[in-house]
Amino acid sequence: xxxxxxxxxxxxxxxxxxxxxxxxxxxxxxxxxxxxxxxxxxxxxxxxxxxxxxxxxxxxxxxxxxxxxxxxxxxxxxxxxxxxxxxxxxxxxxxxxxxxxxxxxxxxxxxxxxxxxxxxxxxxx
Numbered sequence: 798x799x800x801x802x803x804x805x806x807x808x809x810x811x812x813x814x815x816x817x818x819x820x821x822x823x824x825x826x827x828x829x830x831x832x833x834x835x836x837x838x839x840x841x842x843x844x845x846x847x848x849x850x851x852x853x854x855x856x857x858x859x860x861x862x863x864x865x866x867x868x869x870x871x872x873x874x875x876x877x878x879x880x881x882x883x884x885x886x887x888x889x890x891x892x893x894x895x896x897x898x899x900x901x902x903x904x905x906x907x908x909x910x911x912x913x914x915x916x917x918x919x920x921x922x
Contacts, residue, residue: 800844800849801845801848801849804822804849804852804855805852808820808822808852808854808855809854811854812854819856819857820854820855820856821855821856821857821858821859821896822849822850822855822858822859823859823898824844824846824849824850824858824859824860825844825860825861826846826858826859826860826861826862826883827844827845827846828845828846828847846858846860846883846886847886847890847891850887850891850893851891855893856893856894857893857894857895857896858887858891858893858894858895858896859895859896859897859898860883860895860896860897860898861897861898861899861900862880862897862899862900862901863899863900863901863902863903864876864877864879864880865902865903866903867879883895
């Protein structure tokens with residue numbers, strides 16, 4: 798609640814000064830109370846992709862994408878479904894664009910096969 802109130806207050810203040818630029822929060826993309834079950838491995842609470850980005854002055858949502866590190870014992874299909882949830886929620890719930898601010902796949906994990914597959918999928922879809 799405290800973070801939500803602060804984001805709302807600051808977003809309104811920034812837009813009152815400058816409404817000619819897009820505004821975003823820069824969150825990891827975790828769900829708070831709205832969809833705790835959707836967090837990867839029940840990681841990190843505190844921010845909420847949905848409620849934080851529903852603030853009218855926020856123009857687009859952001860996430861960071863490291864699914865193999867957040868869900869290390871899961872299949873690529875399970876990791877992909879996490880990403881699909883974020884995309885669907887941005888499209889259907891928030892009705893705002895989604896920017897992937899950071900992404901990567903660790904070469905240290907045994908499942909690492911083709912490092913070019915992820916950027917190719919992101920930039921070609």
